[in-house]
Amino acid sequence: MWRSCGAGARAAVAHGLGRAPPTALCSVSPQDLAVPNTGWSAAMCEQFQRLLRRAADGSWRRIPSYRRGLDYLPEVVQMAVGVVTRPGPRLFLRSVDEEGAGFEYAIFLHASGHRTQCLCQLGPYLEGHHGFAHGGAIATLIDSTVGTCALAVAKASVMTAKLSISYLAPVPVGAVVVADSRMERHEGRKIFLSCHVRDTKRDTLYAEATALFIQVEDTKPPPAASL
Numbered sequence: 001m002w003r004s005c006g007a008g009a010r011a012a013v014a015h016g017l018g019r020a021p022p023t024a025l026c027s028v029s030p031q032d033l034a035v036p037n038t039g040w041s042a043a044m045c046e047q048f049q050r051l052l053r054r055a056a057d058g059s060w061r062r063i064p065s066y067r068r069g070l071d072y073l074p075e076v077v078q079m080a081v082g083v084v085t086r087p088g089p090r091l092f093l094r095s096v097d098e099e100g101a102g103f104e105y106a107i108f109l110h111a112s113g114h115r116t117q118c119l120c121q122l123g124p125y126l127e128g129h130h131g132f133a134h135g136g137a138i139a140t141l142i143d144s145t146v147g148t149c150a151l152a153v154a155k156a157s158v159m160t161a162k163l164s165i166s167y168l169a170p171v172p173v174g175a176v177v178v179a180d181s182r183m184e185r186h187e188g189r190k191i192f193l194s195c196h197v198r199d200t201k202r203d204t205l206y207a208e209a210t211a212l213f214i215q216v217e218d219t220k221p222p223p224a225a226s227l
């Protein structure tokens with residue numbers, strides 16, 4: 001079902017995008033997973049290259065993504081320093097190891113720090129009704145896209161307090177979609193955001209959402225035994 005995009009993957013690595021961050025301070029050597037792999041469809045690779053080209057002028061930035069969350073460091077700090085000091089909890093979107101079977105995605109952050117776009121291919125493990133992605137998978141995609149935006153706005157840990165989604169059209173399994181999120185309002189610890197999920201040609205609006213995130217104290221790292 002999945003057409004390999006080996007050339008795209010090789011090109012990404014050639015651009016240094018697949019390189020793990022420096023490991024001097026690391027207790028793990030994380031692999032950046034927000035790059036093409038053999039599970040990415042041709043359409044996913046094509047859109048990824050398009051977003052990379054758009055990012056070339058500095059208006060957008062691809063956010064590296066690892067199997068474990070780094071939630072004790074603000075995302076913007078993680079991006080700036082490019083190092084991992086401790087392994088975090090396993091990232092829900094990265095919980096399926098098989099390439100192409102679950103969420104395949106890359107998130108881009110706008111230079112304003114107030115907007116994120118997530119390019120995502122929804123694999124067969126995310127099926128709900130036959131041939132279509134489960135609504136919970138769409139909610140996860142939206143929560144993570146707006147959550148990343150809220151992190152960038154807050155420059156601190158945030159939690160979803162409220163997420164309201166209108167599902168407008170079913171998303172076929174294997175589809176490549178773009179979740180486009182922006183901050184609408186920032187009031188103290190409260191960050192209000194919106195999100196639209198569309199196909200890559202912007203012909204179909206699959207879902208629209210509003211969210212409220214609350215800035216919280218940084219959580220403590222999990223005990224080593226649970227890693």
Ligand SMILES: CCCCCCCCCC(=O)SCCNC(=O)CCNC(=O)[C@H](O)C(C)(C)COP(=O)(O)OP(=O)(O)OC[C@H]1O[C@@H](n2cnc3c(N)ncnc32)[C@H](O)[C@@H]1OP(=O)(O)O
Binds near residue numbers: 143189216
């Ligand atoms: C790919 C990378 C992904 C990275 C992004 C991460 C995305 C994923 C994020 C998640 O999924 S987090 C998991 C799901 N969320 C939770 O489990 C949150 C559970 N709820 C809580 O822990 C607390 O209720 C919460 C931290 C949200 C708020 O508790 P606080 O004690 O910090 O807030 P507080 O009660 O002091 O309220 C602060 C303000 O927020 C408002 N507020 C809090 N919860 C609200 C709510 N649910 N609805 C509306 N307003 C709310 C509250 O009214 C108040 O407004 P004012 O300042 O104007 O008075």
